[in-house]
Amino acid sequence: MAGNGAIEGDGGKGVKDMGVERIKSIKGIPPEENVLPGTPACAGCGGLLALRHCMKALGQKIVIVNAAGCFTLLTIYPYTPFKNSWLYTAMACAPAGAQGIRDALDILIKKGRLDPDEDLKVVVLTGDGAAYDMSLSSTSGAINRNLDFYYICYDNEAYGNTGVQWSGATPFASKTGTTPPGMIRPMGAELVKKDLFAIWGSHKPPYLATISPAHPVDLINKFKKAEQYNGPKLFIALSPCPPGWGIDTSYTVKLAKLAVDTGVWALKEAVSGDLKHTVVPKRFKPVEEYLQVQGRFAHLFKPVRQEAALNKIQEGVNEYWNRHKLLL
């Protein structure tokens, strides 16, 4: 892996942060590809791009435990795009699957029935619908037991696989199949997005992060940092979804970047509860720039501008950054 062995001053590839190797630019991103091309995911899938980076960081000695969602279809018999192991569970219980595998590996190694070299990292991979809603019970249990695992949530802000319906991660005023804007509810989704980072945070896990497919350097460095900690490690990737968000397939990275630049998606990490924002825009762009390019928010602009809804969204973003004293 190119990122490994990088030291301060090795041609701009790597620096050290508290003993952890960090990469400084995309040159430091491991060239290995652990998600091979040819999946049934949609063109321009932001989640798949995020996953591709995550898998560069995680390497091949892993087992992915998946919950029902778009990425369940990455592994369709007899194909798999992965070089690593995989277990599909069901929508509510991937963390419980991770528990069973982790425990079984530990037991088999302890009893001398499995060579320690055969050990695997256990990685849960789910969408937001599983992560924010149905699997909260199994997730809470796993964090509470300090299960040593990674949890990657590709957050496309809807139940994507079922054709894009509202989930607990759907933002206020988003149009989905079950939150259609209409005469009675012109704004579409009425509720605000749940704060999964805070839900996890209340369990005091060692490592939490938000990531973005448009910020691979930040993403890789977060995995490098997380690697040091034994216990639950969360990564939530805000993942533009062309069919769900009503954007062109070529627009994924640009939109993921806009989410960060407008402050809609805060890139941060929390190490044992110590919160740090890892990418803070020098000047925040207006949220409208992010909203108006997406079909799922088009009703906020046409046929009439929904000023109140737009204000509410901008205020929500301002409130977040004010609270963290980062709004300049």
Added chain:
Amino acid sequence: MLTGNAAAAWGVRLAEVDYIPIYPITPQTEIIETLAGWISNGVMDSRFVTMDSEHSMLTAAGSASATGARAFTATSSQGLLYGFEMLYAVAGWRVPLVMVNVSRGLSSPITLEPDHNDVLAARDTGFLQIHCETCQEVLDSILMAYRLAEDERVLLPIFVNLDGFYLSFTREPVEVPDVEQVRNFLPLYQPKHAFFKASQPMAQSAAVLGGLAYSYFKYQMHMASQNALAVYKEVCDEFETGFGRNYDTIEGYMLDDADYVLVMTNSFSTLGKAAVNAARERGLKAGLLRLRLLRPFPVTDLKAAVTGKKAVAVIDQNISIGKGGILHSEIASCLYHEKHRPLLLSFIAGLGGKNISPDEFEFIINKMVTGADTEDAGTAQLLYTDTEWQEMGRLKGMAGKG
């Protein structure tokens, strides 16, 4: 002397199970508390985890089994239903999980005492099912269950069922086998088909598109379950050689020369056997057939045991609302093509642990006798005595619904 639950725990201990994810529910808790105690005291080298639900519990048990560990779990009624999605999933993973179900009626109304709607709801999942009458049988069946499930010709999970309260909390003399002897019978689980290791990455439980692959895998499961019939006989013989106790797919009680046969399962069969004795005293050639293996269904053994009999009365401690007794339907379908099929009567009894009285058994046996004479099986009977009717009337009066 051990309770049914303690006998179950002993079976798990002797099977040297590696991993036990659990979730508590009455009347299963004594099993998991006993195991927790042993593990805490170091007499058992297993990992024990309390999960957040039966859904998670089944997932963890199944995924540990898919990693190559020997796993065990146990539940009952509501818990079984809460984890239902994962029963199908784990069976499809083709992992030899052994799971105890302590039967209990299903809500609503919420209740504690047993019938078999819980475990029979799982009959189509791919899990094999052994149903027990005695505490000794519970212990022994767990050992047999691992042998059967782990056999390469089978590789399906399996239920060992016992009745809540009537067996779970009943103390009986139980012979606890020696662990070395058990090791001879049940070797270490070393799967060749399902594991997770770095040197051999494997995708398990992949999605399929379309009926081609889906049907293939489902047929494979069905054929494996069918294989389990022959494998069961081998396991049964070996168990008898090793431990001196025989457990065939069905148990006959005064069956060979019987004209009138009661068909029952689980702990209430003991009452049925007493009723057979009483009928014999009245000069009636009564007998009892207890179904022990319910999945795979022992069609051949059942046919051989009842063809030529005058009448068979199936006592279902379950009710498929809108159809009737589940086992009655299953047995009827087995016997349909038999030339000398017996008259087949259907009775629903013992729901939610309701007693089946000697009078009711007499009623059932008399129905067989008159039915055989008139060649009329009649319609399915929902058993309820006059005394029970009056008592229920009293309760309704108290509830203001008199």
